[in-house]
Amino acid sequence: MTPKQLMAELDKYIVGQRDAKKAVAVALRNRWRRHQCEPDMREEINPKNILMIGPTGVGKTEIARRLAKLTDAPFVKVEATKFTEVGFHGRDVDTIIDDLLKVAQNQAKVVLQRKHEAEAKEKAEERILQALSGSSATFKPHLRSGALNHLDVTLDIVEKPKEAPKSAGGPEVVSLDIPMMMGFGGGSNKKRVVRRTMKIAEAMPIVIQEELDKLVESANMQKEALRACEEDGIVVIDEIDKIVSPSTGAKSHQASAEGVQQDLLPIIEGTTVTTKSGVQVKTDKILFICSGAFHSVKPSDMLAELQGRLPIRVELKPLTEDDFYRIITEPKYNLLRQNIALMKTEQVDLTVTECAKHEIARLATLVNSTVQNIGARRLITIIEKVMEEISFDAPDRKGTAFTVDGEYVKKAVDGLTQKVDLTKYLL
Secondary structure, three states: OOHHHHHHHHHOOOOOOHHHHHHHHHHHHHHHHHHHOOHHHHHHOOOOOEEEEOOOOOOHHHHHHHHHHHOOOOEEEEEHHHEOOOOOOOEOOOHHHHHHHHHHHHHHHHHHHHHHHHHHHHHHHHHHHHHHHOOOOOOHHHHHHOOOOOOEEEEEEEEOOOOOOOOOOOOOOOOOOHHHHOOOOOOOOOOEEEEEEEEHHHHHHHHHHHHHHHHHHOOOHHHHHHHHHHHHOEEEEEOHHHHOOOOOOOOOOOOOHHHHHHHHHHHHHOOEEEOOOOOEEEOOOOEEEEEEOOOOOOHHHOOHHHHHOOOEEEEOOOOOHHHHHHHOOOOOOOHHHHHHHHHHOOOOEEEEOHHHHHHHHHHHHHHHHHOOOOOOHHHHHHHHHHHHHHHHHHHHHOOOEEEEOHHHHHHHHHHHHHOOOHHHHOO
């Protein structure tokens, strides 16, 4: 995509924040430009990492999320608060690159499967027809039409080994194959072939997947995954301000906040990370996009070296009442359209008037200014409050129409607007 095309796609889902969208669009286009350069020049061109600064709920995370859907590049998003320096409880920053490589491997596998899908289907049909009749030519049209789906067929199927349970950020779960370690053969990772009898309709997807796996294994998937990870990978690190201590000398709530910055520095700067699978990944061509609200700290409070590795800075603006109105009317699948679609499943024809939309925007601005400013996320709270009674009664309203106007919105959200945070008036 050209930068303008990418901007147009982002505009379908995100209101405003032109500077941030432009920076991301240019960064992505530069990836493509770099690949068009001569190999010697290409090696010298590094991505310009981005720092997005702005209050919560203005679109920082949403830009990153939409970016992942618009690009075929390996993409991971992490929160900086999950990591602590070595020696403290928490995840090691190297797991960012490990996760990115896994995403790249999955994407490479999907791409190769699409490429070999027709060939795998052809091979699967041959296998099933050979097992069924010993001949493939005569019955192939009947197999493709589904006329043979009810017949039983006996096949040799590869039984896949069970995967070890994954850890959720805690200690790694290790599965030991004791018989294999002691030299008694077997082994949980060894493929075991079993003979099964099943309907052709059930067998076909299993055999196609087996044939796909064979074709993908022979296509050097790992090499392509590593290339995509190193050359096109994108990492978004959210809440980067939570690992920054203020320059006044007050320490962050995390004992190892500055240590995380020190650990992130070589990865963003460019180093070689050895992943858990033993693959070495170079990080100097990976694009890093960091974001944070920076309420209690300033970007200048970050380590000078880390600031230098985030040369492009974009500031996202706080949202206004007009922005809130645009958020619930302009995006392709905005919150109101989502709720209208949900009610349609109950055969309830929901209509939201223009007056109601303006009232929702006004109330979101009011609550944000009197309680706590959580940006566009406040709209979710307001709209859920408006929809609460309608959603609850929807099964009993089948075949009816319901109109939400400004008065209904005021009445539904009245209790929420009364809950003003009185602590800000205490001395």
